[in-house]
Amino acid sequence: QKEVEQDPGPLSVPEGAIVSLNCTYSNSAFQYFMWYRQYSRKGPELLMYTYSSGNKEDGRFTAQVDKSSKYISLFIRDSQPSDSATYLCAMSEWNNDMRFGAGTRLTVKP
Amino acid sequence: EAQVTQNPRYLITVTGKKLTVTCSQNMNHEYMSWYRQDPGLGLRQIYYSMNVEVTDKGDVPEGYKVSRKEKRNFPLILESPSPNQTSLYFCASSPRQATNEKLFFGSGTQLSVL
Numbered sequence: 001q002k003e004v005e006q007d008p009g010p011l012s013v014p015e016g017a018i019v020s021l022n023c024t025y026s027n028s029a030f031q032y033f034m035w036y037r038q039y040s041r042k043g044p045e046l047l048m049y050t051y052s053s054g055n056k057e058d059g060r061f062t063a064q065v066d067k068s069s070k071y072i073s074l075f076i077r078d079s080q081p082s083d084s085a086t087y088l089c090a091m092s093e094w095n096n097d098m099r100f101g102a103g104t105r106l107t108v109k110p
Numbered sequence: 111e112a113q114v115t116q117n118p119r120y121l122i123t124v125t126g127k128k129l130t131v132t133c134s135q136n137m138n139h140e141y142m143s144w145y146r147q148d149p150g151l152g153l154r155q156i157y158y159s160m161n162v163e164v165t166d167k168g169d170v171p172e173g174y175k176v177s178r179k180e181k182r183n184f185p186l187i188l189e190s191p192s193p194n195q196t197s198l199y200f201c202a203s204s205p206r207q208a209t210n211e212k213l214f215f216g217s218g219t220q221l222s223v224l
Contacts (some may be wrong), residue, residue, distance in 0.1 A: 008150065043114070043200050043215030044153070088152065098213075100153040 003027055006089055006101030015110050019076040023089035023101045026070065030091040030099075033065050035074045038086045038103065047087075048074065079108045112137045116201050116216035123191055124224050131186045131219045133201030139214070141204045142184040143168070144176065146197040147218075153200065159184055160206075191223040 006023045013019055021035075031052055036044035048063040050056045050072075056063045062075040072091070076083055089101040114135045123129055135142065143158040145168075155168030159178040173195055175187040184203075188195060201216040 004152070006152070041217070043202070043217050044213075045215065046212045049212075090153075097155070102150050102152040 001026055004089065004091060004099045004101045007104055008102050010105040010107060012107045012109060013079055015079060015081060015108055017079050017108070019074075019079050019083070019106060019108075021074040021076075021087050021089075021104050021106070023072050023091075024070055025072075025091055025099075027091075027093070027099070028067070028070065029093045030067075031094065032092050033063070033072050034090040034098070035061075035063055036088040036090060036100075038088060040085075044088055081108050081110050084108050112214070114201055114203055114214050114216040116199075116219050118219060119217065120220050122222045122224065125192055126190050129188050129191060129221075131188075131199060131201075131221070133184045133186065133216060134182050135184075135201075135203040135214070136182065137203065137205075137214065138181065139203035140181070140206045142178065143202045143213075144174070144184070144186050145200045145202065146170065147200060148197050156186070156199075191221075193223050195221065196223045197221060 004025045033050045035048040037047045038044040050063050050065050053065045053067045060077045064073045084107045086103040086105045088103045090098045092098040117132045140161045144156040145153040147153050154170045156174050157176040159165045199219045202213045204213045
């Protein structure tokens, strides 16, 4: 069993849709949870960062962490074609020794 | 502009021919790291460095070497590349090795070993 599981998709939605991206994990010691966005032919860039459980909102993006279920989510409201990218979840115990999901490829169609 | 620069972007080589992928950051970051990205496996850490002359193995270090002689540079060396090292490689840096520090990634090096 992988330490971090993420559905690779691909996921295709119409512009304006609400997108839900998810990861599950097995290591209960993970405390730090991140979402990275990776455009084609580019390196990942940090999108959202959350410590422990709870929600965090930034504009159209909301990150949720449920440590009891070992499940994290990223919601994108009013999705735009510019949101088309691969989204990687990442998590770690206490330092930058991060574990990444395989990434979900998202396409938002105009 | 703050950035992590990798070279080359694309590289095709043959088995056994030594190669070096360069990585340079202009942000005075202490922490640097190399990852490989393979379909279905995500990003896996190869080596990392917490500061000059301090390097350590990540999850998949076999077949790779690194050095950190200067703070800004962290080259990845494949002494004898093999086809299973065909992958997309990323260099990353952050101010220090702390999870609340944002990782900055380079644009990647696509390596094909024939």
